[in-house]
Each structure stands twice: as structure tokens, then as C-alpha cells.
Amino acid sequence: CGQKGDLYLVDAGSKAVRDSTAILDSGSNPQDTAFAKIDSDQQNTENFQLPEPSNDPNDY
């Protein structure tokens, strides 16, 4: 079986010079990592209202 690990840069003497940051952290389920990264802010769509469970505003 294989073994996944962090990327790193090597200098001329093939000595590891720099590691990757957390942005490249991913394991054996890469698509999970991609899903977790999607979150971002949402655009204002004023008249897209959520389905209203009931019309009386304060009946809960």
C-alpha cells in the first residue's frame, strides 16, 4: 500500500527546505477535504425568501 505525506521543497542537495502549509492537508479521502473547503460567504439575494412555516410572525 502507499503512503501519503506532506509535500516539501528540496534544495540542490535534495535536503527538505520547506513544508507545505495546512491548505494542502488531505488524507485518503481527498473529496472530503475539498467539501470542507467550499465554505465561503453568500451573496445577497434580497427577494429569495425562505419558505415561511407560518404566516403569523410571532406564533412560536
Place this chain on the structure above:
Amino acid sequence: CGFQLRGYDAPMLFDVAKTAVIIEDNRTAFPLKLPLTKRLEALGVDVITNMTLTDVASNNQNVGTETIAAITVNNVRFKRYELVGVLTEIRLVISADVSYQSIDNGKPVTLSNPIQVERSYQYNEASVSTDDQQGDQIREWLYDSLARRITDQYVAIALPKVTPASATTSAQIGKGTGTTAILVPKP
């Protein structure tokens, strides 16, 4: 009811005048520097922001130099917990590992602990502009609350201590000892 204006008639005399604030230099931790520095300076602390921990240690080692206290803030991080649903609630949590190094009647003392502050706000994926401005606004307040928690903790560590026995009634603690003091339970 025993409350006095802080430091008005009973001055706040810190065991150590100079305090180094040591914060990591990254985009998440950096915004904490200004509110923390301002709050400490408002208490009369002489804040130094360009020293590292080893500078402080080596300074405190050689005799004759004025000892410097240190507040080290590491691992400042935000965590966002979101409920399922387009109309949802987001709990934004700021946490940091904070270590203090001060002098308590002549002896160096240290304390480290995690500090965490959280706020919850409504977030509507459908009708909120793409920028989570409410989130950005709350992050600013969380930085300020974290700075306040750190300052409050530093005050508890750096001010002179009195034990309940020595202070007959808590009202007199302020006037009695001539300086603002912290009540310490008997060990």
C-alpha cells in the same frame, strides 16, 4: 458598596512596570495586538511589542536590568460551527493559548491556560450578502473580548495580593493596603 474607581485613589502598582506582549505574526493573530496593547496601556502598563520570549528571558537573567514581565499569546484561531439549513445559526469561537510570566514579590511566576470566547449569530445563506459581514464584525468584537480576558487575567497575576484574613472587610482592601490588590484564597 465597596466599589472604588479603579486606580483613582488607590493606585495600581504592578509588580513589574514593563510588560512584553508577544503575539505571532500572522493574519489571524495580528489583529489582537492593538486592542491588547491599548487595554494594558490604559492600566498604566508600559507595553513593549518588539521583544521575543528569549529576549525577555535573557534580559531578566542579567542582574541590574529591570525585569520585564511577558504575555505570550499562541495559536490564536477561529472556529465556526454552523447548523444545518439555509437559515442557520453560526457560533464563532476565538481561542488562544496564553502564557504569563511575571514576578510575585520577588519570585518569578508563570501561568498558562487556554482562553476561549464565543458569539452566536443568525446567518441566512439566502438573504445575506456574500460577505459574511456579521461574521467579520463579530470577529472584531471577539478580538476585543479576548484582549479584555487576557488583560483581566494579567491584572490578577501582576497586582499585589492580599489574603481574606488580612483584609477585615473587603471594602477596606482598596483603602486598607493603599494600592489596588487582588484577594487570594488561603493555599
Place this chain on the structure above:
Amino acid sequence: AINQTDSMMPEPLVTDSSNQYADDVATDAGFNNEINNQDISYQSDSQQSAAYKKASLSSDATLSNDAAVNNNNITAINDRTKTSQDSRVAPVNTSNAAKAGNRRIDTNDESIQESLKRLAEFYELTPDTNVATSNNTGTSVNDEQNNIQNSLTPVTTNIPTVGSNLRLLPHTVDSAARCEGQWVYPKKNPNYQRAVNEASASSGQPAPNLNGLPNNQAPLFAESDYGYYDNVDYAELSGNVIIDQGTQHIEAEKIVLDLSNGVAAAQGKVMFTDQATGNVSVNGAQDRTQQNGKTSLTDKATQGGLIGVADNLNYNTETGQSTATNVAFASVELQAHGYAKRLNRPNESQYELDEVMYSTCPPTNRKWQFDAKSIDLDTETGRGEAYNTTFRIADVPVFYLPYFNFPIDSRRGSGFLLPNASISSENGLEIDVPYYFNLAPNYDATLSTHIYTTRNPMLSGEFRYLTENYGEGIFNGSYLPNDKEYDGEDRRSLFYDHYWSSTSIPRLSGEAKYSYVSDADYLNDFDTLGLSDNTLNLPRRAQLNYYNDYVDGELKVETFQTLDALNNNGQMLQDKDKPYSRLPQLKLDYRLPWAKHFDITGVSDSAYFKKSIDDGSENEKSGTRFYNKLSASYPMENSWGYIKPKLSLQHLFTTYDEDSLVDNSLDKDDGSQSVFVPQASIDAGLHFYQAGSPFGAFDDTLGGYRLLSPRLKYTYSPYRDQNDIPNFNTRIASINYEQLFSDSWFLGHDRLQDLHAFTPGINYRYIDATGVTRFDGSIGEQFYLDDGRVTLDNTKPVFTSSSSGLVWDTSTQPYNNVWVDVSGALTNSYDLNYITTELRYQPSDRSLFNVGFIKRQRDENTNQLPLSALTASAVFPINNNWRVLAQGQYDYNRNQMLDSLIGIDYEDCCFGFAVYGRRYYNDLNIAEKPTQAIMAEVRLSGLGSGSSRLTRLLADKVLGFEPVQNAWKD
């Protein structure tokens, strides 16, 4: 194996023939042979040192004939009398290494049991320590930061914590280590040091310091009952032979050294290690380092720490080859052990093991093991190859692999990663099999095939790269051809993230992000863990950021993929519902350090907002917006109070772009508007201080001090007409205590609020003697002197009530392991506006309970919509191995459990698994029926178990989960 690098032994054989050792040293504690299978009665350390009878080994002692080698599997070194020294010796090959047929090694075979039993002697059982489980978690985290401080400053004392833990659960789970014991290094022969000192003393040099000296330069000390040495090149030792050289240590019944042709052979109860610990009392092997799958077999083994017992061991001092038979070996570093019928080590970096058994489980109860006909390890390439391997759990064969190539150190290696399986109502049974391509040190790829019973298989691939100057990035794409469950459409996704930080300008960084999915249900169908907090608009942006003490800037270009969803009237989303793109947007927050007493700050936000309307759903309103605010404040602050007068001037300039001018049939002038709004505010407050606890109730336990801070803020900004300026990204802030004291309720810069109000508020804090905030409560209300006339969209007036209503915010830590937050607001007619509360209780390091309740009513002012939800999560161990994890979110309004997860997790010394089920609703369409998914994970410690999906899911959903997970893993 003796890894004697140079063949000639540099030091003369330190024989103690010259002086008599008194017999008193001998303590008769031979190996306790009647170790029965299960209960390995283990002697304490002191007796472990094998008894040896000291024989006066005179230099001309002849090998007494009864010690003739009786072990029939003597190697090719034919038995030689001392006279025929010059006969050539056949190269070392073991006569009895019968090429094992494909006979599986049967671990309950007598000789194997024997070796394993002898090896198990170095498995030190830990006495069941009942580690006090409840150490409080709140304070005194002593990270290495603390140790640096301690080491530098003289005697630094740790301030002791105050307060106590709440103990609700009577019995707390014993958190003793999960392994019955751990492999420890054998001890060096205690006489070694003394002999070395005497040898050097008698020859006049100072005693060499042993540690740090490479083994082949360390003096060699041999000891045995009988010995023969022809003072030339042939020596024979028999009877409890012990040889020590540096940290190498070999014991056997008989050892023959024939230096003329470089052959050494040890026979009979051979024990060898290359990491014998020096001091007599074995201080126990390093504590079991956490197996994070990163460091692996030889990466650790090469640092020494290998112990082996064998029937015989042969070593060719010229070629460095060594061979042993019937070997039971253990690695202290890896806390793993195994057995091999034959171990051959052709050179320094290669091991060949035949008929092998390997497991990281304790010898006393081997839950799983690998049996292989042969395993070849190569420390140069860091790879191991196993042939005809059977993986057994509790002696039941689980799977068989003819060939199996695996990594033996932390170096990356191509190959299959740990597959995982799950069952869900969406995808049926799903098996994901990832394959990893280690293309280069700075880029790699992972290709996963997802096999579903209800859909065609999906191929998903990830490509990662790291460059010297251009940053690093990660692509993740997926493709599922004609999905039966989605009327034959192809399902595709692409996610891309890139991050760059400048090396020349330290605080300059940039990032890029692109996301694409083929349809609105992609995330709901394939993100079974719900990590994506489903989004309606997937971001696509490139951004530059810079910060320093005086400016914090962000330049970005951003657009979105809006997933088609239905709005509340059941119609498809139209262009007007889509977000504005920003082509580009520049945001700057800056402080001008010119005037000493004045605090001059500024905000600048310029952007071109574009939302093209092609379906005629409304007139396009795209355009450019320039917002600027310059503020000057004169803060007067000291320890007992503050007054901060502030004057600001805001300017907003918006102009429609061409398309919008045409759409709204406006000419250039009508299409642009400019508004100036000044603002004045005074923020004042006092700080009252009193030492001691509230009502003196906790003076003896917590001590500390209290602060009472009243605050009053007055704000005035006049009304300027602006309601028909387009609103690109502005909303009204939600109500909470801090918002009452901010300059404007409009977040986003499309509206400059006409706020004429004053806000009284008071904050009360109690901080204990060690500075932990035990209570922090604030309450306030904002009173409006004029009605608000600025609105978001020209219809609903806002801020026309007399006050905001009472708002409070409290957070307490009554015990060191209990946190309670309650915040809320009443409307100005004293009905409930909202309340949110969260209770967190951590009975021990390894358990956690959260309960949260949120109730929000409709609020016209702030556009707040009704929401009523209860959230709860629990992580608690049942015993040292089993624990239960649960998390749920219940929606009162819809009386539905929107998201729930229940899982059990088993963790043992060398083996762990988790089974968990999740039931969740589709974010974008809660009316749809929920998805149910059951997932399972298996973890074999020491074999790269990698990150667990369950841990990632809980870390994403449960507040405070990470420290509990770390405590559970240790």
C-alpha cells in the same frame, strides 16, 4: 543482528583472565523457564540480569571436551580444534534454513512459541495504575512554551489553579494505558563498565565515555563460563556467553569467533540487541510514542531498538552478512514484534525474512497479525515487499495478498491508501479505494474510485503542488458518467485552492479559489459527512491581502456559481436572485499615525459590482461604488474611566454601468449619486473595582476581584436621501450587546445610517485569583431620539421604535470544567426577541457534553427570521476501549431532527474501529426526505491509519472536541 561494521575487533578481547572475579556477583536467577503461555510471570528488573557463574578464564584454558558443540544446526563453520587454524571455512549459510515450502508458519508450533516466549520477557507489563482521571482541564496547560520559560528564568513557580471540578458522574473511566505493557530494552551487562574501566586503568589511559561512542569503536567485553582464545584469531566461548560492545549486546550458550576467515557464530538461546540501555535499572523504554502513522518501520528501527532471540546467529565479519534462524524480534520504537523462521541480512540496509509473522499487538494478546511466506525490507528505498501474505484477526484469515509492497519509513510511496466503506440511502453501498501517486517531492496525485451499488462508479482525483516562489495549490475533480439516480446525467465537480505568500514582502499573501458542481444536488448526494455546510453560491475568487500596524488591505476579484434552487414561491431562482460579482473590490482599513493624541483612522471600499440580468427578472443594477470614511477621535483613557469623542465623515459615490443605464433608461448624471454623511459620537465609561468575590461567597475558594463598568454612548448622524442607491452587499446587523455601541446598524457600505441615539449599558465581571473570568455579564438598551429614515429597499421603515429593547450577554465558568453562555434580547415591548444559550460540561479529559438552545423571533428592524433549534452533542467513554459519540440538531419549528449522528468507537492497544450513522436533511430543500448513511472505519496502529473521517466530522460539528480526542488517543 550484530551490525559490526568493520570486521576486525579493534580492542583486544577484554578477557578477565588476569584477575579473579569474586563469585558474589553471581545471583542465581536464571531465566524462569516455566513461563506458561498466558501469564508471563515476569521478574522485576533487578533479577533480569542473567545469572552467570564467573569462571576464572585463564589464558591457556582449553576447551573442555564436554562443551563440545552439541547443537546440531551448527553452521558451516565446521567444528575445529585449536590446532588446524588455517582451514578455509565455507561461506556462512545456515544448513537448516530449509527453503520453506509454502507451509504457512503455524504460530502455535512448539519452537515458535518458545522463541516468542523468550522474546516476551522484554515485554514489561505495566502495573495497572489507576491514573487519577479527573485533572481539571481549564487551567495550566504547560506547553513547551512554559518549559522554555522555566529553563531560562531561575526558579519559576507555576501559579496553582483555584476552583474545583463539577463531578456528576460517580464512576470515571480508568484511563490506564490500553496496552498491557510495552517492549523495553534489555540491560547491558553491569560488568561491562567496570571491565572497561579496569582495562583502561591497567593500560594507563582514561576510561572512555561509552555513550555517544559508535559501537564499532567501543571496547568489546566478553564474558562466559568457559573460553578458549588462541591469542591469534580464533576464540570460542561457551556457557552463558555475554558480549557487549557499546550498545550492542549478545547472549548465547556458545559463540565461536574465527577471525582468520571472518566468521562468528552464536548458538543456543541467542539474544541480540543493538540498543542495550546502560544503567542497571531499566528506566523503561521511551513511553509509547503516539503512532501517528508518520514514522514507520525502519525509520525507527534504524535508530536501533531492535531486540531479537534466535536459535542461532551467524555473522560474516568480511561481508557483514548475518543470518539467524527461528528468530523472534521486537522493535521498541514501533512497539511491534514478530517471528521469522529465518532472518538473513545480506548487507547493512537489507533484511530478508522467511515465514514471517508481524504484529503491533502485545504478545500477551495478539489480536491481529500478518503471516507472510517472505518479507524483504530495504532501508535504502524505504520499501518492504511481502509475498503470500495473509492478514489474520484473532487467527481468522481475513484477506490474502500474493504480493504486497508497503512503506517502511515516513517517506511517501505510491500505492493504495486505506479504502473505506459506507452505506447510505442515497448511494447504497459505497466503497472508496484511493490510489496515491508520489510523483515528486513537491507534487503528487491521489486517484479514488468510488463504487456504488445504486450508481455508476465515480472517479475523483486530487493533484497537489508546491512551488518555490509561486505558492502551493490543490485541485480536486470528480466525474460520474450517466448517473442512473439522476436521470442519466453526468455528475462532475471541480474544486481548486491556491495559496501564495510573498518572500520579498513578508506580510503580503494571496489566494485563489474556484468551485464548480454539475448540479444543485451534487453536494447533498456525495458529501455524506456534511462538511460543506451546504452553500447556495459556490465562490470563485482571486485575492491579495496585506497587513501591518497601520493598514489592512484586501484586493479581490470574485464571482459565484449559484446552484439552481427553488425560492419560497416554488419558482426557480432567477438572475435577480444571483449574487453580485466583484470585478474587482479593494478594501482598506488604515490608521494615520500623525497626530500624537488623535486617533485618525479610515475605511475605504471601492468595487465594481456586476450582476447581469439576462432573463428580464428585473432591471440590471450593476455599477461602481466608492465608499470612504475618515474618523478622528481624541481618546482620553486611564485605569478608572474613559471618554472618547469621535468625528467622522462618510462619503458614498455610486454610478450605474452602461448596461444598467440602458436597462433603467437613465442618462449618465441620473445614474450616479453621491452622498456625504457626517457623524459624531461620544463614548464614555467608568471602571469600578473591588477586590474579593461577589458577596464574599468565594473569597476562600476563588478570591480574585470584581469590575463594574457603566458605559454611555451618544451617536448622531443626520439623514441624507439615499434609499434608491442600489444595494450591492448591505444588510442590517443582528442585535446583540456590542452592536448597541457600534456606529451603524448597516453592515456593508451601501447605506449611511441616520442614527440619533444614546445607549446606556453596564458590564459586571468577576475574575478569580488566577485571572480566570468566572462571570462576565453585560446589559444595555439603545434609545432612539429620531426615527430612522434610511432603509435597505425603500419599503419597510426601520428603527422607528423608541428603543432597541433590552439586550444582555453573559458567560460564566462556575466550575473549572463547566461553561455556560446565555445571551438574548427583548423587544422594546418586552417580548422575547431572541435567546441563545450553550452549556458545555467536561467531566473528564476524555468526555464532553454540549447542550445549546436557540430561539429567534421575527424582528423587522434587523430582518431576523424565526428559528428555534436545540443542539446537543456527547462524547463519553464507557470503558477504556469503548466510547459513544452522538450529535444532533432538532428544529422546533419543523419538529424535525435536521441532523443527527450516533457512533461507537473502539480503541485498543494495536487495533481500533468505529461504526457511525448519520441522518441529515438536504440544506437547500428541507422538505425532501432525509438521507441516512452508515459508515465504518478500521485502524491498525503502526500501519499508517491516517486521519479518520469520524474525527473530522465531529471536529467540524462539536465544540471543544479536539482536546477530548487527543486525550482519548493517548
